[in-house]
Amino acid sequence: MKDILLKLSGEAFGGDDAIFNRETITSYAEAIRQGLAYRSHIYVVCGGGNVCRGRSFGGKVLADYAGMLASVQNALFLTIALEELDVKTNVVIPDNFTLPKCCHESEIDADAKVIIYAGGVGEPGHSTDYVCAVKSLEHSCDIYFAKFGCDGVYDRDPNGKDGHLAVFYPEVSFARIEAEGLRVIDLEAAQLLQKPASDGNLCRGYIFALTAENICAMLCGKADDLRKTELV
DSSP states (O other): OOOEEEEEOGGGGOBTTBSOOHHHHHHHHHHHHHHTTTOSOEEEEEOOTTTOOGGGGSOHHHHHHHHHHHHHHHHHHHHHHHHHTTOOEEEEOOTTOOOTTOBOGGGOOTTOSEEEEOSTTSSSSOOHHHHHHHHHHHHTOEEEEEETTOOSEESSOTTSTTGGGOOEESEEOHHHHHHHTOBTBOHHHHHHTTSOOTTSSOOOEEEEEOOHHHHHHHHTTOOTTSOOEEEO
16 A cells, blocks of 8 residues: 555643653554554654644744644654654654754655654744645655544534534545635645645545544555545
């Protein structure tokens, strides 16, 4: 099967009132390790919502930088868990960043099986979804958006006041996300993903609930019965 890019919501790295939950992170690492039996490489982008939701503090530029550093923290903890499972992993940061245990795109080890992109694009104003879009186009791979507390796309918030009326969408286009402003993925990312990838093909995406079991099923190609929305 082809390589994929996995987006992990930051909120799911915590648990039990802790910012980081070692058991949970290890379960994600094990799911990724199993997925490597079916993929030569797995690319990962981590959110940072368990550490901070910087925009709530105001000061957009500084908030964005705080979010970038939060994504690096999650990437490093996931790397620790993966390397404890003997999975060679590189954490790739933007060229204008310098951090221990991280590398730049040009320095990726040839034997690294998991590549985790952290620190955003190195400048404010762009989300981790946008990073996913950029890297999926570069690597010509589909994106698996593992969402915390969300198993797909609905016409309204399924957890809101009228949640019982919510209609599930098994498929939705990136163009529709952009046109209707659906709060599914970042609109800048949705716009970018309407363009062909480096191999000339269009990337596809999937949104599903973030659990270790679901990640494993998706990576191993055993998710036919899993509730998810396909993005086309």
